[in-house]
Amino acid sequence: MTLPDANYPDDLLYHDQHDWARLEGDDHAVFGITWYAQDSLGEVVFYDPPEVGGTVDKDATYAEVESVKAVSDVIAPMSGEIVEVNDALEDTPEKVNEDPYGEGWLVKVRLTAPEEAGALLDAGEYRKLLENA
Amino acid sequence: MDLRRTPLYEQHVELGGKLVDFAGWEMPVQYEGIKEEHSAVRTHAGMFDVSHMGEVEVEGPGALAFLQRVLSNDVGKVEVGGAQYSCLCNEEGGVLDDLFAYRLGGDRYLIVTNSANHVADLGWLGRWSRDFDVAVRDVADRYAMLAVQGPHARVIVSRTLGIELPPRMRVTTARVGGRPALVCGTGYTGEDGVELLIDPEVAPAIWAELLDAGVVPCGLGARDTLRLEACFHLHGNDLTPDHNPIEAGLGWCCAEGTGFLGSEAIARARRDGTAEKLVPFRIDGAGIPRQGNPVLAAGEAAGTVTSGTFSPSLEVGIGMAYVRADLAEPGTAVEIDVRGKRRPARIASKPLYRKAR
Numbered sequence A: 001m002t003l004p005d006a007n008y009p010d011d012l013l014y015h016d017q018h019d020w021a022r023l024e025g026d027d028h029a030v031f032g033i034t035w036y037a038q039d040s041l042g043e044v045v046f047y048d049p050p051e052v053g054g055t056v057d058k059d060a061t062y063a064e065v066e067s068v069k070a071v072s073d074v075i076a077p078m079s080g081e082i083v084e085v086n087d088a089l090e091d092t093p094e095k096v097n098e099d100p101y102g103e104g105w106l107v108k109v110r111l112t113a114p115e116e117a118g119a120l121l122d123a124g125e126y127r128k129l130l131e132n133a
Numbered sequence B: 001m002d003l004r005r006t007p008l009y010e011q012h013v014e015l016g017g018k019l020v021d022f023a024g025w026e027m028p029v030q031y032e033g034i035k036e037e038h039s040a041v042r043t044h045a046g047m048f049d050v051s052h053m054g055e056v057e058v059e060g061p062g063a064l065a066f067l068q069r070v071l072s073n074d075v076g077k078v079e080v081g082g083a084q085y086s087c088l089c090n091e092e093g094g095v096l097d098d099l100f101a102y103r104l105g106g107d108r109y110l111i112v113t114n115s116a117n118h119v120a121d122l123g124w125l126g127r128w129s130r131d132f133d134v135a136v137r138d139v140a141d142r143y144a145m146l147a148v149q150g151p152h153a154r155v156i157v158s159r160t161l162g163i164e165l166p167p168r169m170r171v172t173t174a175r176v177g178g179r180p181a182l183v184c185g186t187g188y189t190g191e192d193g194v195e196l197l198i199d200p201e202v203a204p205a206i207w208a209e210l211l212d213a214g215v216v217p218c219g220l221g222a223r224d225t226l227r228l229e230a231c232f233h234l235h236g237n238d239l240t241p242d243h244n245p246i247e248a249g250l251g252w253c254c255a256e257g258t259g260f261l262g263s264e265a266i267a268r269a270r271r272d273g274t275a276e277k278l279v280p281f282r283i284d285g286a287g288i289p290r291q292g293n294p295v296l297a298a299g300e301a302a303g304t305v306t307s308g309t310f311s312p313s314l315e316v317g318i319g320m321a322y323v324r325a326d327l328a329e330p331g332t333a334v335e336i337d338v339r340g341k342r343r344p345a346r347i348a349s350k351p352l353y354r355k356a357r
Helices: A035-041 A114-119 A123-131 B009-014 B034-043 B063-070 B115-129 B153-161 B200-212 B220-229 B263-272
Strands: A013-015 A019-024 A028-033 A044-048 A061-067 A071-075 A080-085 A107-111 B018-022 B025-030 B046-049 B054-059 B083-089 B095-105 B108-113 B135-138 B144-149 B171-176 B179-184 B193-198 B216-218 B276-283 B294-297 B300-311 B316-324 B333-338 B341-347
Touching: A013 A123, A019 A114, A028 A035, B009 B025, B009 B200, B025 B034, B025 B220, B034 B046, B034 B216, B034 B220, B046 B200, B046 B220, B054 B063, B054 B115, B063 B108, B063 B115, B095 B115, B095 B171, B095 B179, B108 B115, B115 B135, B144 B153, B144 B200, B153 B193, B153 B200, B193 B200, B220 B300, B220 B316, B276 B300, B276 B333, B294 B316, B300 B333, B316 B333, B316 B341
Parallel strands: B046 B216
Antiparallel strands: A013 A019, A019 A028, A028 A107, A044 A061, A061 A071, A080 A107, B018 B025, B046 B144, B054 B108, B054 B135, B083 B095, B095 B108, B144 B193, B171 B179, B179 B193, B276 B316, B276 B341, B294 B300, B294 B333, B300 B316, B333 B341
């Protein structure tokens, strides 16, 4: 498996627990985990998606991803209602490693507090956080 | 506390190994990825730096009598050049460590300890050695240890290092990197292979030679998935002082007739049976069991997972658990409570993974 090098796209917002959000329209967002998160975890072998219709709360766990070695909680960068989950990861969980910002997305959410975006980091700030970690 | 480093630390860093604290040692958990490394050992050859493991030399006219006293197996059956697996038990039959003893000479043995237990083992062995004409020496600093495992491991090691290899469960002396070394026909992966005890000074050069010969560097992550598929115990997980070898399914390495420490308790456990037994299991469907997960039978608590992982060979969650003895039969349906989700599972027979012949 060849993994992409560290990268943090400029069009995403970042949570300091290594989760990203891609805003879509006024009140939707897609969530996933960052390159750093998947690299720390190692090869993802299992993703247990939450239920569509469930709610996610900013800074709270909404799902788990597991590597061979460990399980990791996934933190919601913003609050909302889950409108879609990435079912394809059931068969191809390695997409979280191979394409963390694309095919490795985890959930799509209808935001209940879009203003929470203001509290998230931009790519530059997130990179700085990693450098100082 | 500063972490200890093996003679191969620089090599691990150079290869991009992900280093973690393992029993006070800074060890690589993986390089490229656990699945790839696991697969390299199942199909080709992989090597593990296991220099964190401890070595203890036991020498003297009373060596055999002493080892019969402290080790569970019948050490008297081991010829010079032989190897034998044993438990080190306390008086109650609880397992303090599990280890290989190699007979290097008439009255000279080498014991390889688990790194987390090395210091405690030394204390225990030292204490019980006083009644015997024997010297117990910590020789851990004399050796770097490399496990080279996989279907092609022996051929590559033999050709690359220009040495003759012992058969399985035997040990020979050899010169590796121009220095005296021990070559052991043992391993912890369920594959053929050898374990090399070599001079720490030549370890980096030997590592490089094997790397050039195509042996894949493997971390402790793959070591754990490989040993669990083969149903080899890990002390601290599957073996603890709170369980005896009979419960752990290790009655085969206990010879109570020798009168070893703990043998009375173990003989009782063998005769009367035990309330719990250590069994392998596999999950039916999704979910990865982890150490500490409760085992349920008919909705009731019935045991605890001691080791759990995702099996790269079987592509399913596997593990070992102490369960109520009446559930230990292979095929028995149970559930594993994986962080609140009940995952159906089935007790399996050993090993969990067997090569297609």
